[in-house]
Amino acid sequence: GENVEQHPSTLSVQEGDSAVIKCTYSDSASNYFPWYKQELGKRPQLIIDIRSNVGEKKDQRIAVTLNKTAKHFSLHITETQPEDSAVYFCAASTKGSTLGRLYFGRGTQLTVWP
């Protein structure tokens, strides 16, 4: 099955700096790569996603890049703010032996210091 690895597990940045979180996946058939943000005590929520036919996608201060050849994708947050502090999860969607599945990385705890 799919294996999604996420680095780093923790990341601390100063307010206004950029943050980058990287993920790798193992299944070349994976074709959908979402990123979720989970604030303390709350449910994960989608912040951005990218499909395998696109190399980069931006939404205001966040962007995601995908390198299909190397099987890795990254989340970029610019001009970080304290409210960006949360756990971020990457995920990859692949069709298993019979049905499609969504696999998550282990998460990155991002802390933005004012």
Add this chain to the structure above:
Amino acid sequence: NAGVTQTPKFQVLKTGQSMTLQCAQDMNHEYMSWYRQDPGMGLRLIHYSVGAGITDQGEVPNGYNVSRSTTEDFPLRLLSAAPSQTSVYFCASSRTSTGVADTEAFFGQGTRLTVV
């Protein structure tokens, strides 16, 4: 529009007890899934379904059963609770494209389960 409704929010069980976590969605999503979240382990897939009557195992299915008799409901049953099942459980739903979960997943509020 309630989205994904998951109950209960908190639960304490004794070892060996059984229980069912409820999950319902009102968005007519084909894909529904259960994850457990443990510190440092991310969200691990327990079971999932792409439609009524169709379920499959995820990464950590042992000790759990599911069924999907309707599009709306996807309950998770713990057969005989063990301390290793202490975790936070999330139900999620999404639309699918040709059976692949390739759209936004909407999560329930989570269930914090403690097995003593």
